[in-house]
Amino acid sequence: MVVGEAPLLPIQEWFLEKQINNLEYSYHTFALQTSELDVKKLKVAVSxxxxxxxxxRMRVVRKDGSYAMHFPPNIKEVELRILxxxxxxxxxxxxxxxxxxxxQFDIEQxxxxxVAYIHGYADGLAxxxxxxxxxxxxxVSWEILIRDLQTLYNGRNLWTKSSSLRQWAHAIHNYRVSEEERAYWDIIRLQTAHISQLPMPTQPRLQxxxxLSAERTASLSDAGKILDVSVNEILLTALGSALQEIKEHSLSLVTIEGHGREQVVDQSLDTSRTMGWFTSMYPFKIPPVVDISHGLADVKKQLRQVPQNGIGYGIIYGYVKHPMPLVSFTYHGRLDHPRTDDDWVLVSDSQLRAPEDTPESSSTxxxxxxxxxxxxxxxxxxxxxxxxxxxxxxxxENNIDKVIELASAHQEVLGTETDSMNATFAEETFTPYFEYSGTPRKxxxxxxxxxxxxxxxxYFNNLVKHLPNSNLVVFNNYYLQNKSSKTFEELALFYLGHIRKFQPAGTYHLLGWSLGGTLALEIAVQLVSSHGGKIGTLAFIDTYFNMPRVIRSIGVPYSGYNIPELEAGFLTSIKLEIDHLVLFKASQMNxxxxxxxxxxxFGYYDQSEFNDLxxxxxxxxxxxxxxxxxxxxxxxxxxxxxxxxCTLLxxxxxxxVN
Incomplete structure (x- = not known):
């Protein structure tokens, strides 16, 4: 259990410094649609x-004239209300x-x-x-809470806690900004200090x-793949062009909000399953948009020059003492994700959104x-x-339509399939790996x-942490970024290209956990058969081998199991010369x-001595x-x-080995 104090994150400092009539009246409200639930089980899950x-358990405390986060050891749990x-x-x-x-919210006490469970609707849902x-x-925390609550309600265990909000707050305050990063933000800050006025505010905030229709939304997504730009870049281009038309010759400076969970802050921390307010903000100058085609290219180039996704700006300057652009932009992406039939669904019931005291925003x-x-x-x-x-x-909206039309014209002229363009886009915008090399590593x-x-x-907080003297290349998940690969062989080619850039020839050492083990095996086969390589170490961490055969043999349809939709190989024996072949196998069932x-x-592999390797x-x-x-x-x-x-590795x- 996390206890004690921690410094506020820059976004929290900004919030507490705003001129708000009632600090308690700022909240996120959302609702999940479910079937009728067992109230006793739901109460246990909420606890x-x-x-x-x-x-x-976080509270805000005043200390030496300023605020801090406080995590008391004992507080009264919030009970589930029933309506x-x-x-x-x-x-x-x-x-x-x-x-x-x-x-009844109170930031100090x-x-x-x-949280409430509301049932008795005419449609039988709750x-x-x-x-x-x-x-x-x-x-980001919404999805974490929804997933965790349903997992607990169904009687399953959650993963061990990921890194805490308190750990992240200390990491933010200890983050050392590079000279190049500081120089970049110094220039942007000077530009922000001389903001060209857009239309002056004339009245209280209105919404x-x-x-966009589903068809139009899908066309926008496809346009990004065809034109090799992200949806975020399309929206910023559309916004920049719109701001220029509203007031000519104005400098289109905007405040961009990001998720703020940047791994560069501390690579030993994992906040992917941590609830909290991690949001970061930074000023961004949208280049002048002469036409949509060049505008997209300019925005893409400029956005990708932002160091570390903007996390450093708030650490250096905060969001209070120096003026931020008066127009803020946030792209949340998709709030509802594909789920199985028995999953709980995020809904936007207006009747469940109680009247709010909308706080004064720092933006116009x-x-x-x-x-x-x-x-x-x-x-x-x-x-x-x-x-x-x-x-x-x-x-x-007009600018979005121009992007869709531009993409359609490009596709007709180039005859390019969307999927192949998507693969190019994903690879160019994806961070493929993290390298750990140099003294004292050898x-x-x-x-x-x-x-x-x-x-x-x-791997950051386990293997990487325990291998401080070994040279490592830790790959990201290309399949999650780009699902155009149809086989493990195709997917392995992506990683193989990067591996051979680091090491064109010689003896290779590979490790994979779960699906990563299947990839490591396929990469090993290709290194030996096609590139004349040798395999020194091939390590698997509880990889499930020959899963298609296993699924068929026990009569489970693919739809009943959560695996990537890849055609898996290795249905016959493999002949490889390997110096060290090791399987780390879990002793307890998944x-x-x-x-x-x-x-x-999972039960099958629990009983299989070698996971079918x-x-x-x-x-x-x-x-x-x-x-x-x-x-x-x-x-x-x-x-x-x-x-x-790691000692064995x-x-x-x-x-x-001779």
Whole structure:
């Protein structure tokens, strides 16, 4: 359990310095649609959720004239409230009840969130309603909380806690900004200090919203793939051109909000499953948009020059003492993700959004864009006149249509398939690996391949931490970024290209966890058969081999198991000369299953002595290392286990086999 104090994050400092009538009245509210649930089980799940996420216990304390985060050891848990829809005179009455619970928020004493289960609807469905103070939550956290609550309700265990909000706060305050990064932000800050005025605010903030059709949204996404730009870059280009038309010759400076969970801050930390408000902001100058085609290229180039996705600006300057551009832009991406039929669904019930005291924003105009149910929503909250706000939305939509038309023309002229362009886009914008080399590291390089549902960060706080003297290249998950690869052989080619740039020839050392082990095996085959390489170390961490055959043999359909939709090979034996072949096998069954099909597959591999690797390679060539008391996932948090694994790996890397 995290206890004690921590410095505020820059975004929290900015919030507490704003001129807000009531600091308690700023919160995220969302609802999940479910079938009728077991209330007792849901109460237990809500309690366990609070124990999992330390942010629920966070309070704000005043110290020496300033604020700090405080995590007390003992607080009263927030209880699940139960409402029956039929007991209220309409949805307005439900909203009043929810508003009352929100009014009890207190940033110093707590609570900072409320949760309710609302059932008794005519359609037989129910809602789980959350309201959480902005100080402890961001949009990324929504998905984390939804996933964790459903996992707990279904009686399954969560992963061990990821890095805490308190750890991240200390890492932010200890982050050392490079001279190049500081020089970049110094120039931007000077430009921001002389902001050219856009239309002056004329009235209280009003909200304007526009929703693109599903067809138009899909066309926009396809346009990005064809033109080799991201949706974020398209939207910024559309916004920049619109701002220019609203006021000619104005400098299109905007404040961009990002998720803020940048690995560069501290590569030993993993915040991918941590609840909190991590948001970062930075000023960005949108280049003049002469035409859409050149505008896209200029925005893409300029956006990719931003160091470390802008995380350093708030660390250097904060968001209070120096003026930020008065137009802010946030692209949240897709808020609802594809789910199975029994998953809980994020819904936007207006009756479950209680009346809010909308705080005064530091910006004149906030543009927030997201997609839900396959449709893109452009939301503008502005103090401009209604005419200027409507004009901004209309101009942005017109510019989006120009991008779609441009992409269509390109596709006709070039005859280029969208999928192939998507592969190019993904590879150019994707960070493929992290390299750990140089003093005191020495010896051969160990290449680490990622598991199916994670990237390079999966290894940062375990193997990377325990191999401080070994040269490492840790790969990100290219499949999650670009799903155009149809086979493991195709996917392996991507990694193989990077591996041979580091090491054109010689003896190679490969390691993979889960899916990464299958990739490591395929890469080893290609290195030997096509490039004349030798394999020194080939290490697998609880990889499930020959899964297509196993799934068919036990009668489980592919749809009943969560695996990448790749055609897997290795259905026959493999002849490879390998100096050191090791399988680190979990001793406990993988309990992180989502369906009955997954449970049966995991049960099979739990009973298989070599995870079916011995159907491909003679078992007397395999060094089997049992990971005592660990599952497929838990080993990453077992310091002793990881230490022993790394000791063996170092022995293999340093050995010389004749």
């Amino acid at each position: 366990l959720l609070q124990q999992q996420h330390d942010a629920f 029956h829809a039929q007991e209220f005179q309409g949805q307005l009455e439900i909203g009043k009840k929810l508003a009352f619970w929100q009014s 707590g609570p900072l969130f409320a 809602r789980i309603w959350f309201s959480i103070h902005h100080l402890i939550v961001d949009i 304007h919203s526009s929703t 105009t906030d543009i927030i864009v997201f997609s839900v149910s396959g449709q893109m929503v452009i939301n503008i909250q502005s103090r401009w006149s209604p005419a200027n706000s409507e004009k901004l939305i209309n101009l942005m 010896g051969p390089t160990l290449f680490l391949l990622p598991p199916s549902e994670g990237g390079a960060e999966s 309990n992180n299953y989502r369906t009955e099909g997954e449970r049966r597959v 011995d159907t491909l390679i003679e078992r007397d060539r395999i060094t089997l290392v049992t990971m005592d008391n660990d599952t497929h996932y838990s080993w990453v948090h077992n310091e002793h286990q990881v230490g022993e694994m 170092v022995t293999f890397l340093n050995s010389r």
